[in-house]
Amino acid sequence: MDATSPLPLRKQRDYRLLWGARTISITGSEVSKLAVPLTAVTLLTASPAEMGLLTAAASVPALLFGLQSGAIADRLTRHRPLMIACELVSCAAAATVPLAWVFGVLTVPWLIVVALVIGTAGVIFKSANFPYVAAVVDPSQRTEAMAGFHASYSVASVGGPGLAGLLVQTLTAPFAVLAEALSFLVSALLLRSIRTPEHNEPTRSTGMWHDIVEGLRTSLTHPTLRALLGAGVTINFFAMAYTAVYMLYMVNTLGIPKGVIGFLTALSGLGGLLGAWLTSRLSKRYGENRVLLVSVLFFPLEILAVGLLSGPLWTKLTLLALTGFMTGVIVVAFATCMGAITLRDTPTALRGRVNATMTFAVQGVLALGGLSGGLLAELLGLRPVILICAAGVALSTLWIWLSPLRPTRPNSVHPHHPDPTPVPDPLTHLIESKRHTVL
Template sequence: MKRSLHTSAAVIPLRRQRDYRLLWGARTVSITGSEVSKLAIPLTAVTLLTASPAEMGLLTAAASVPALVFGLQAGAIADRLTRHRPAMIACEVVSGLAAATIPLAWLLGILNTPWLIAVALVVGTAAVMFKAANFPHLAVVVSPAQRTEAMAGLQASYSVATVAGPGLAGLLVQVLTAPLAVLAEALSFLASALLLRSIRTPDRHEPARSQGMWRDVVEGLRVSGTNPVLRALLGAGVTINFFAMTYVAVHMLYMVNTLGIPKGLIGALIACSGLGGLLGTWITTRVAGRFGENRVLLVSVLFFPLEILVVGLLGGPLWWKVGVLAVTGTLTGAIVVAFSTCMGAITLREATPELRGRVNATMTFAVQGVMALGGLAGGLLAEWLGLRAVILVSAAGIALSSLWIWVSPLRPGRVARHDTPSPERVP
């Protein structure tokens, strides 16, 4: 029965599939709300609570700590569940309620920085669990033949949020004040929960036999490290994120102080990346459908260093620099979506159903955990080598990620075998 449902769904475009529209809408609403809070919560801490630099550092770190502390265990828990959707709904409800305490505490006069940090930890932990359950849940809602298109659509959610979120955040902060603007995030989480609750596709998953939390986690690590395709994706993801964060650590200083880009234009250049992501969504589904996810991955990874290299070498009048940065930012946005979409589709294809939660959690843990190290390395290297040198080193480092992909079974000559989706297991 499961296979026949997938077969029939395969001929229906995703945009006409009610449950996928609900899933996409839930993610878009939730992520856009989170983009609002990225501005509103720090502004609350700085302008209303006069947070110290140390407190701001703790507040910033609180968002990523759950992924490091709880990320691997979340994957093991997801693989034990017989149904993923209730866990996803619960995570959104908990996040919404936690975020709603910020404007409530402010109105009551009891809001402080530790309160903001506690909320960030709760929301971050719920987000880790949500992502662990959402990855295998996608395989239930979408047929194997449409997973790349579905992944691209979900990547588009991030692009929409990147374009709309900052502007919406600025408007809400101006009209409502920063603490009340956080209410938009709370409402977005609750709206997401309602949309997920409306999905009708049967949510059935045959859980993996648990051998204990530690052994379950180790099994996910083992599979991710021994499967040659998953190992290549993991290595490339870690390499890209490490050197991307060395770049992020210094690029704002470089853009303002060295290139002389006005601060008001930096937001517009960031929006170009979001627009590029939307373009990449449209292109990726069509190109991957014709040439396969492997070939798209092989090509897209070669272009990852482009924007960073251009930034490091750029000079000339302001109009030229802004124009070049807008073009390369748009292209990079499209490239990132193409790579991320195909990476997700290949991971879903290579991991067996009972291990999808743990494999995805291992990938997330590694590629997010290395970001802190990359940011620290970028700051320290800038003190020693200078800003431009760090940017060029970052471009060279990201270029190394292509080696992981091109020496793996994804390379030409083996593409045909790995582009064929493996049959779904039927309970």
């Protein structure tokens, strides 16, 4: 190995701590996704309206504070203290659920407030975490690091629901939320143990609104970032429209047993693990741009297959298992390269705001996509909506393939040096649920 080459990530203590912190925290959140609604339904007899508010509370903070959190992150000299504080606040909020239950004061509004607090802390954490990765990981290893973080989500999606069911059964739903509180605490302790110093040059602020607008302008007018943003919004809108009708279609139209649906979801999570492994290796050989160009082509495959399915049950299950596993691979490959390219092509001073803008857009469109899918199903039926969603997701290919991410001439990118030098200040160019969502 070259003397100047960084150690493999698996041998880097601080990366292992950062990866471990995210994996533990995400797994705890997966437990909470089951435990909190069960608490509301079985113990607090929540109404449908209250359940709707509780569900919405998880995504509202991204819409209310997403852009501001990015501006705050870019003003910081050090990101890790803010990340630790966010985890400790989330720990305290989650811990109030079993305590309130013990003292007989737990209510649905209490759960909604807890969800809002944890959601807000999570939004701020993510805005600080994105630029912090650049401090811990060498530029040549960022794609591999991103793949590792996406593998965490796949691990959590496979093991989290099973762990949640076990904890709910043995401890009851309110006390199962303690697992989330403990996961946030362990995450904070692991982050506290990281030794890598930060050398971030904080951005000089000219006001919150101006900072936010600068992040928006960069995301919308930088050719590569605009393509990634457009593709992410397109994929998430149609993927969430698909998710809105997925369960009804699987059960009522295809006749898939309810218990098998969970197994198919777990297969997608396993595919994500393979996707993380493949992406880190393929990107070294071919570059993030080419991996992204190829992966986006396969995004509509599972949705199209689901929309065209017919025949005996075993045929349906076989095809669903294969396409679901493949989708897990593709989603992680696309999301990993999208994150790595965003980090690569965004000027250091704007990383927090650009990431916040991306997150705001691709997460904010989820609610609109879900609503549109449900309404279209009422008008057109389930299968037509599935096919429309497949066609809609396919539109993301245009964003990527008509962008600078596509090589303009043969061999313009050397296999061993896969990506061009990061674009400088983008102002000189006139200035990331369901498993299909990319961020």
